[in-house]
Amino acid sequence: MMEFPTLDETHDPARRSFVEDANRPDNDFPIQNLPLGVFGTRADSTPRIGVAIGGHVLDLKKASGAGERFTEQARGALQKTSLNSLFALGLAAMRDLRRTVADMLDQGSSSNQVRRHASDLLTPLGACTLHLPTKVSNYSDFYAGIYHARAAGALLRPEDPLPENYKWVPIAYHGRASSVQVGHGAVQRPLGQRPPTAAGTPPSFGPCERLDFELEMGFYLGGGNRLGKLIPIAEAAQEIAGFSLLNDWSARDIQRWEMYPLGPFLSKSFATSVSPWVVTADALVPFRVAALSRPDGDPRPLDYLYDAADQANGGLDVRLQVLLSTEKMRGAKEPSFEILTSNAKYLYWTPAQMVAHHTVNGCNLLPGDLIGTGTISGPSPAELSSMLEFTSAGAKPVVLPNGEQRSFLQDGDEITFRGRCSRQGYAAIGFGSCIGRITASEI
Known part of the structure; x- marks a missing residue:
């Protein structure tokens, strides 16, 4: 165990x-x-x-x-x-x-x-x-936030938002390690193909028009495993050195056009931001919680993904916060505005389950490798943790205190992630911040 x-x-x-x-x-x-x-x-x-x-x-x-x-x-x-x-x-x-x-x-x-x-x-x-805390050899990003998967899926398939395999397998894709950056700098708006505006018309090319953030946590690998040797679920938590905040920036229009049948490519590889500080697994001991409770009727994870101790203690209670600051707000010396909150405890799959699944085919994880949890949305509308979900794909813009509105991110917008753990009887600790400011495409 x-x-x-x-x-x-x-x-x-x-x-x-x-x-x-x-x-x-x-x-x-x-x-x-x-x-x-x-x-x-x-x-x-x-x-x-x-x-x-x-x-x-x-x-x-x-x-x-x-x-x-x-x-x-x-x-x-x-x-x-x-x-x-x-x-x-x-x-x-x-x-x-x-x-x-x-x-x-x-x-x-x-x-x-x-x-x-x-x-x-x-x-x-x-x-x-x-x-950057580590020299990232490999970066993988999971899709472990079930409330995000439901909300995002419902925009395309309202009658059946979750993939058929979602409750059986921790879904992930291999990201681009070379574009992982410390979350204290500029993020350039990417170029790419955008979907046709009408049937039978060609796609367009140019700057992303639906630039988005994704509120995630990242975690770093410790010793890892050699090629061909899996990490059992009972040992997986011991391979996680620590956690950080992670922003998996997304070009939604480019993603929509390119993702079938192999998933995202240019829409994700242009930038991933991580907070500069790694909160160690030991520091987070007081804030361990049970894994997200699965509703009646959901399948029990397959044996290679199930450990009773992981179900009892494999989650983390981290309050997450997203703030937005526009160029106009900063010019008027107005503070960043909190647009949403969420919590790391809403993950359907635990970090240990992600590690076990990642290696079950013999894939070797290296010290310092980075894994993203996937977008961590919560069950309420105020906890939908990307602009895609929060604004219903742009149909319901965020209204800022100065009257500005945002459906997706504009040049000059700055996104800040914060994370903090608190529990009665223990000292509260935080993750610092993960910040990115959007700059214009270079054409």
Whole structure:
């Protein structure tokens, strides 16, 4: 049966850091979180591994070289310019690292190297350039949000919105790893073929006219598996190093024209944005929940996808939020506007089930590989997590506080994803943000 990480001293809600802003209840990065990322600074632009703590980043490359209780393996992995080698060490090694870093940042630590050398080891977040957490060799995107699958499917097939196989198999496609980018930059509007406007007429070519976001979570692989060796469902959770926010940008008009019979191609490969911080599997222990309850009449997953512990603890309670800011709003110094919320607990298939299915044919997953969950819509209209669903394919535009309307995204629009976990008796933690601003096509 599957084993999940358990609660330990790193989750103690009473624990405080000497980095004072980390102790504010509204901060995403308290000492109970310690998400991993890759950053550079103005003084040294070389990418290196760090931990977010409050409004600062702890340089783990420097910290590990100065001693403390880092293992030889961890020291080696922390000299790299991405998290791949660290993730490859596995969850036990990452758990040891988490304890070491928490002790270093603890307010009451009796021997605190970081406090003594804070100016050298801690950098304000605002002075950092954030990079992709891993060198992504492979990116796969699932379709595991059943409320999204129903809402999107109903726009084309209202009488039968779900594919026949949906409740039997975790559906996915292989995405484009080379266009995965850190979610703090521009996203260029793609060009492509758009569907004919009337029967018997040719398609048109030009900039996407129905540019959309998809609210997802991403997760990164740890050690992975060799070619030809599957990862059993009982071991799958141990292969997930951590989670991030993910925006699987979509060119809906291009997608509609190109997707049959092999699925999306240019409509997805132009950009995928991920948040720069990876919240580790250990940090999320207090926020584990049961997998989404299946209604009576839904089939039990096949044996290779079923584990009782995964059904009891394989879900995550992460409140997700999407905000929109237009060029006009920013010019008037108006804040971003929340257009929808959702929650990661609405996934029909768990991340462990996705890993098990991905490898059941012998496909090899590599350390640092990225997997997207698919769009995470919820059961209510306010939780439909793409413009396609939220506006009924553009028929019901979003009305912003300044009177502007959006059916799909326009140039200059900026989309921000946020994620936060909270539960009575535990410190709340967050994922930071995943941001993308639309720029015009280059023709």
